[in-house]
Amino acid sequence: MIADGEDVCSFGAGEPDLDTPDFIKEACIQALQDGKTKYTPSSGILPLREAIQEKLLLENGISYDDPSQISVNCGAKHSCYQAILACCDPGDEVIIPAPYWTSYPEMVRMVGAEPFIVETKAENQWKMTPEEFEDALSGRTRMVILNSPNNPTGAVYSKEELEALAEVALSEDVIILSDEIYEKLVYNDKKHVSIASLSEEIRDLTITINGFSKVYSMTGWRIGYTAAPKPIADAIDTIQSHTTSNVTSFAQYGALAAMQGDQAFVQDMVEEYDMRRQYMLSRLQGIRNIKVIEPEGAFYFLVD
Numbered sequence: 001m002i003a004d005g006e007d008v009c010s011f012g013a014g015e016p017d018l019d020t021p022d023f024i025k026e027a028c029i030q031a032l033q034d035g036k037t038k039y040t041p042s043s044g045i046l047p048l049r050e051a052i053q054e055k056l057l058l059e060n061g062i063s064y065d066d067p068s069q070i071s072v073n074c075g076a077k078h079s080c081y082q083a084i085l086a087c088c089d090p091g092d093e094v095i096i097p098a099p100y101w102t103s104y105p106e107m108v109r110m111v112g113a114e115p116f117i118v119e120t121k122a123e124n125q126w127k128m129t130p131e132e133f134e135d136a137l138s139g140r141t142r143m144v145i146l147n148s149p150n151n152p153t154g155a156v157y158s159k160e161e162l163e164a165l166a167e168v169a170l171s172e173d174v175i176i177l178s179d180e181i182y183e184k185l186v187y188n189d190k191k192h193v194s195i196a197s198l199s200e201e202i203r204d205l206t207i208t209i210n211g212f213s214k215v216y217s218m219t220g221w222r223i224g225y226t227a228a229p230k231p232i233a234d235a236i237d238t239i240q241s242h243t244t245s246n247v248t249s250f251a252q253y254g255a256l257a258a259m260q261g262d263q264a265f266v267q268d269m270v271e272e273y274d275m276r277r278q279y280m281l282s283r284l285q286g287i288r289n290i291k292v293i294e295p296e297g298a299f300y301f302l303v304d
Contacts, residue, residue: 142174
């Protein structure tokens with residue numbers, strides 16, 4: 001239809017349509033004017049890593065001893081890939097619950113590991129159960145990827161559900177890659193829970209990934225971050241130093257301003273997306289032969 005010149009409205013892009021707040025842009029412009037245009041430490045400028053460290057403690061309940069456990073990357077996608085590369089060898093298996101973001105299995109294959117797909121069920125709100133997780137384990141399992149709130153289902157794992165999955169991961173020493181890029185986009189009084197906050201043992205087995213693209217509408221800025229046990233964080237830092245060197249220097253100052261500035265934009269965005277979510281739900285539920293589960297987070301609908 002697009003090729004034929006039709007005006008097609010796509011609902012497939014995982015990108016906020018709101019603009020980056022002005023105060024973030026202004027901080028980036030100021031950094032440029034101040035000459036902050038050189039290399040930075042490969043893991044990111046220290047003030048930004050310290051701000052992320054504080055955010056993870058105050059908002060997520062995850063305590064890290066040192067900002068060296070935080071790595072600022074070229075978007076959360078880059079964070080995911082580097083984390084997989086740092087942890088997985090050829091022949092390792094990585095468990096991925098389906099439906100999933102399309103890049104996960106491709107990243108796994110790129111490092112020579114093998115994705116093991118767990119087909120979740122609608123009656124479980126498309127969330128992997130501990131029984132399904134346990135059945136997927138093998139002697140080659142190295143990592144499991146969890147994405148909550150989820151793309152593309154909008155599913156949000158509860159604390160109790162995460163505790164059950166964490167118990168399975170602990171039993172076999174499986175690394176947890178927790179992609180939390182949609183953490184602020186939760187609805188109906190749902191609460192986002194970071195799996196690394198459950199215990200020190202789980203924290204030391206978890207790589208928490210987040211970023212600025214969704215919550216601050218900064219998709220083109222390409223800034224994400226990982227928080228991980230020190231050996232994994234060091235490996236990620238080494239990979240980044242030999243690939244991208246660092247995230248764009250002046251963009252990091254925009255990210256720092258985003259964390260330290262007025263967060264009213266975030267709440268306004270959540271309210272706007274919730275209004276759209278409710279409208280889409282009401283329209284989809286009115287279409288014959290369409291099944292849809294109400295998404296509790298992110299900004300997607302999985303329509304059957």
